[in-house]
Amino acid sequence: MSARTLPPPAAEAPLLAWLLDVLQPMKRTSIKQLLQHGQISVNGKPTTRFDYPLRPGDTVTLSRTPNDPARRDLDRSGIAIIHEDEAVIVIDKPAGLLTVATEGERVDTAFAWLNAYLNTKRLGRPFVVHRLDRETSGLLIFARTQEIRDQLQVDWENVAKTYLATVEGVPTPAEGGVQNFLTEGRDFRVRASDHERPGAKFAITRYRVVAKRGTHSLLEVVIETGRKHQIRVHLAGLGHPVIGDTVYEAKSDPAGRLGLHAWRLAFNHPVTGKRIELEAPHPTNLRRIVS
Numbered sequence: 001m002s003a004r005t006l007p008p009p010a011a012e013a014p015l016l017a018w019l020l021d022v023l024q025p026m027k028r029t030s031i032k033q034l035l036q037h038g039q040i041s042v043n044g045k046p047t048t049r050f051d052y053p054l055r056p057g058d059t060v061t062l063s064r065t066p067n068d069p070a071r072r073d074l075d076r077s078g079i080a081i082i083h084e085d086e087a088v089i090v091i092d093k094p095a096g097l098l099t100v101a102t103e104g105e106r107v108d109t110a111f112a113w114l115n116a117y118l119n120t121k122r123l124g125r126p127f128v129v130h131r132l133d134r135e136t137s138g139l140l141i142f143a144r145t146q147e148i149r150d151q152l153q154v155d156w157e158n159v160a161k162t163y164l165a166t167v168e169g170v171p172t173p174a175e176g177g178v179q180n181f182l183t184e185g186r187d188f189r190v191r192a193s194d195h196e197r198p199g200a201k202f203a204i205t206r207y208r209v210v211a212k213r214g215t216h217s218l219l220e221v222v223i224e225t226g227r228k229h230q231i232r233v234h235l236a237g238l239g240h241p242v243i244g245d246t247v248y249e250a251k252s253d254p255a256g257r258l259g260l261h262a263w264r265l266a267f268n269h270p271v272t273g274k275r276i277e278l279e280a281p282h283p284t285n286l287r288r289i290v291s
Contacts, residue, residue, distance in 0.1 A: 003041075003061045003062065003063045003064070004061065004062045004064075004284060005059065005060070005061050006022055006023075006060045006061065006062060007022060008056070008057055008058065008059065008060070009054045009055065009056055009057070009058055009060070010056060011056060012053065012054065012055055012056070013053075013054050014050065014051045014052070014053065014054070015035070015040070015042070015047065015049065015050060015051065015052035015053075015054055015060075016031065016032070016035065016050040016051070018054050018060075019031050019034075019035075019040070019060075023062075023281070025210075026279055026281060027277070027279055029277065030278070030279040032050070034062065035047070035048050035049075035050060036048055038063075039062060039063040039064075040060065040061070040062060040063075041060070041061045041063065042054065042058055042059070042060055043058055043059050044059070044061075046063075062281070064078075064080035064092065074113060074114075074117055077094070077097065077108070077110075077113040078094035078097065079091050079092065079093060079094065079097070079110060079113055079114070080092040080280075082139065082278050082279075082280060083276065083278050085269075086144060086271070087143065087144050087145075087148050087269065087270050087271045088129075088141060088142065088143055088144065088148065088152070088269070088270065089114065089126060089141075089142045089144065090139055090140065090141050090142075090265065090278055091110065091114065091139070091140050091142070092137070092138060092139060092140075092280040092281075093110050093132055093136075093137055093138060093139075093140045093262075094137055095134075095135055095136065095137040095257045095258060095283070096134060096135065096257070097109065097110055097134065098110065098134050099111065099128065099131040099132055099134075099140060100128055100131065110140060111126060111128060111142075114126045114142060123144075124144065124145075126142035126143070126144070127142060127143040127144070127145065127146055127148070127149040128142060128143075128149070129141040129142060129143050129149055129152045129153060130153075130156070130226065132262055133229070133232075133258070133260075135244070135245075135257065135258035135260070136258060136260045136261070136262060137257075137260075137261045137262070137280070137283055138163070138261045138262025138263060138280045139262045139263070139264070139265045139278060139279075139280045140262070141265065141267070143270075148270050148271075151270045152267070152270055155267070155268060155270075156226065157224075158267065158268060159265065159266070159267040160222070160264070160265065160266040160267070161222065161223050161226065161262070161264075161265060162220060162221065162222050162263050162264040162265075163220075163221040163222075163223070163231055163260060163261060163262055163263055164218060164219070164220060164221070164260075164261045164263045164282055164286070165207070165218070165219045165221050165231060165235060165242050165259060165260050165261075166216055166217075166218055166219075166242065166243050166255070166259030166260075166286050166289055166290065167216065167217055167218075167219055167235055167240040167241060167242055167243065167259065168215065168216060168240055168241055168243060168250060168251065168252055169215065169216075169217065169239065169240045170209060170212050170217040170240075171207065171209060171217070171219070171235075171238055171239075171240050174208065174209040175207070175208045175209065176206070176207060177204065177205060177206040177207070178203075178204070178205045178207075178234040178237065178238065179202070179203065179204045179205070180192045180193060180194050180202075180203065180234075180237075181193045181194070181195065181196050181197065181200035181201065181202055181203070182200060182201050182202075182203045182227045182228070182229075182230060182233060183197060183199050183200045183201075184199070184228060189229075189247060190227070190228055190229040190230075190232075190233050191233070192233050192234070192237050201225070201227050202225065203223075203225045203227045203230045203234070204223070204224040204225050205221060205222075205223050205224075205230060205231055205234040205235075206221070206222045206223075206224070207219045207220065207221045207222075207235070208220045208221075211290040211291070212290060213289065213290040213291070215252070216243065216252070216254070216289050216290055217240075217290060218289075218290040219235070220263075221235075229247075229248075231260060232245055232247070232248050232258075232260065233248060236248035236249055236250075242258060242259045242260050243255060243258070243259035243289070244256070244257050244258045244259055245258055245259075245260075254289055255285045255286050255289060256285070257285065257286075259286055259289070261280070261282055261283060261286060262280065263279060263280060263282065264277070264278065264279050264280075265277075265278050266278070
């Protein structure tokens, strides 16, 4: 869906103040960006007014895509552009969409959809900075030039990467970390080891339980390295696999998808040097599991 209907206001309130409450834990700056880009509508009409007076019963909707006609074709892919400037484009990738082409799929990828969008605007082509697993949703950075791509990749250790993971059970302790070596086998499955071996890559993952309900919990996960399947392997190793992750022994699939979402990114802009902090809303089908 390209738009999400929010719960109706129960009392009169200014729009921004109400959004800060109903969209928790989204940051204030991210909510302001939604308003500025015309992504908030009240009773079917987009508004950018922070002080718009909401009344009980008003219908408030959140659009995934800014009110820009040039971006409407991206709706078909489920992609939302979170940030765009002359150097970088950051998108919110839906679960089920590849980052780049494979032998089996060359058309329906984040790269292909974004490339078509830029071609429509005669803005060149995107360059892949990093990747997300097909089953993972959330923030994905593309560069506008090869030089910008190289610069971002060199500075990748300074990019703050925070995920939301819905897992089976509740980890104990409620806050902790995992560090070990990861090796990808010929079967494409990644395995962890406490000792370095040929082809192994060191990986560090930190987690914190932020919500729990029944047999599932929601973790805020920060990765200090960016290895293939890192979060999935580390959480499964703790005995709390990500929901829907049958590759790493998950037994439940309440959302019909992998419960992993690339939630926040913070990085130094490769041109201005300014720290950019971005956030992709937690998908409804994941959020409802522990809310």
